[in-house]
Amino acid sequence: MPLFGKSQKSPQDVVKSLKEALLAVSKGSTGEKKADKATEDISKNLAHIKGILYGVGDQEPQTELVAQLSQEMYNHNMLLLLIMNLAKVDFEGRKDVVQIFNNMLRRQIGSRAPTVEHICCKQDILSELMKGYENQEVALNCGQMLRECCRSEELAKILLSSSQFYKFFDYVEVSTFDIASDAFSTFKELLTKHKMLSSEFLEANYDRIFDNYQSLLNSENYVTRRQALKLLGELLLDRHNFTTMTKYISNPDNLKLMMNMLREKSRNIQFEAFHVFKVFVANPNKPKPILDILLRNKEKLVDFLTKFHTERSDDEQFNDEKAYLIKQIKELKSVDES
């Protein structure tokens, strides 16, 4: 307990006074003076809560106080309340909310994670966090909290199976660059973090996801296009997503898209496209429509690939793969011939 400074309030008191202040701000009808007082109270109480969770100065956090505080936060549904009113909390206060949320989420008792269980029961918390991407002021704070949620398989599952997930396809394209990138990293985390979960998700919702994904690959925005293409390559080359990969590479439209991207102006996009294109060519059981496209473009492709990114002479793997693809394409025969 600090010798000087604020008197030590019990977790119950802190949560109670934080709740009152939050309710006061959320009504918004009170006078200016009162509103200022409430905002100030919020910041003070948040700092206090953070102190209990992280410890003050050299002091380690006290397990007993942390347990009491968490219980009190769950009882008053404080996490939801905080996120819903996040825009009304001042800048430093928002950062405290993120730290409080993330600390509580990591808390474990044996193999149980009480905050994860709490959020599983109060799924509004997740949908409020998702909505955060629509508000510039709190988008990045919500992003940080969402990614912390992604670490838990249970919460990632809820996020993936909600219809809100498809909003990510809009969020990653918003005009504010930092928000779009933040949304993209959360999106990527959800699709790659828990291998079994995401591979089942991709398989089960293949059509809906890849319809939407197509729009990212065709985006006007260079960054979106490049990031989406890179992630596509990662997803398809991950063995966990074998079924999805097989399905993706049997669709001739996908092959056409990749062949066009090989000729994009940006060399980075060309290079990323190469890593998806190679999967089509290396497939030993190419469906007829895929084989037909490759056969029709056989000479052009060999010629194109021979001149493709020749300056990458020190990238052994790339050159091996390129040589392999050229050989494969040269040896292509139509089904009738063989």
Add this chain to the structure above:
Amino acid sequence: MAENVVVPTDIFLAPNEYGHSTLEHVDQLDFLNDSDGGLPFFHRVESSEVVYQPRRKKAKMVGKYLVGDLLGEGSYGKVKEVIDTVTLCRRAVKILKKRKLRKIPNGEQNVLREIQLLKRLHHKHVVFLDDVIFNDEKQKMYIFMEYCVCELQEMLESATDKKFPIFQAHYYFKQLVEGLIFLHSRGIVHKDIKPGNLLLARDETLKITDFGVAEEIALHAFDDTCHTSQGSPAFQPPEIANGEDSFPGFKVDVWSSGVTLYNMTTGKYPYDGDNIYKLFNNISKGVYTIPDSIDSVLTNLLHGMLAFTPDKRMTIEQVQLHDWVRKRHPRSLDYVKFPPPKEGLDKHHSMSVMQYLDDLHCPEEDEECDEYEDEFHIQQNNGKKPQNDVDDTPIPDPKHKKRKTKGGLLSSCKQS
């Protein structure tokens, strides 16, 4: 010349030998005290007691790397510490001699495969391959990798009962599982998971190493069927001990990780045998016990990972979601620390390239000292002669003794 000798002869003799004090001469010796305190208390050292320090090795560069001291030695060659003089990253180098490599079955082929795989694998829990340099003239191959302090195996050997406390075993095991999930997602079966192939970085991050017998599943292969395995016998699953023609690869790694976990927590192996035939015979019977000291949650996990048939065995993803892995284990005090390194290296695992850096960058300072020391040497020789009947008695060379104590320009930068 005798008049010019500043140092009185008897100063080099222990005072008790001649019974008279040498203190009256001390004032004249102030300049010497700068480098070596307490000259008046020099003791006479018998030539037989003199331990010669080998002369400090000269700095040696391989490419952009400055080579430091020896870290370990394997069947293929030496491992030395190095520093990348461009990025200043601390690295280790495996020096492979073609001659030695040829004697190991599949030696060259395995090394080349390892290099080819590691170049593409970038993950927190997979050892990082920085660069490979070939020297055709010397018939040597230098593989520069991430610097690690030791193998889990060495740590286990230094621990009481050759096991870790539960929380520590859990800490390493969790990282192993994460690393394996990454490898499997890239279609790579390691096939030789064991404590000897798990390294620890300075911050105790676990790194999977030795991909010499690893297999890459073809991109379009329908499943992970493998046909060969050259891993360590005690860590092989029944399907390999039985000599099956084909088996699912990823489950091999699950089994070996199970044996590794068993070993880290009990200090024993689930299956034993005096020789490889008896061992494989025992493994193929599938009867093993788990000591009572292991709690029920961990026992359940071990049974899941050591299930006899691959189909019944857990997947590595299931292992990650198992209660024992997700659980937070209380810290206990019997934490096993990094074992002290081999003789001659310091126990803090400080950078050993410092003295070589010193040699590389401050050669002039050294020469000055040499001159001074040589002079000192002669005086000492002259002074001693009258007392010594035999002229050719080797005189302890202060150069070598002093070298050790003299702080180089960079010695103060040493990390501890």
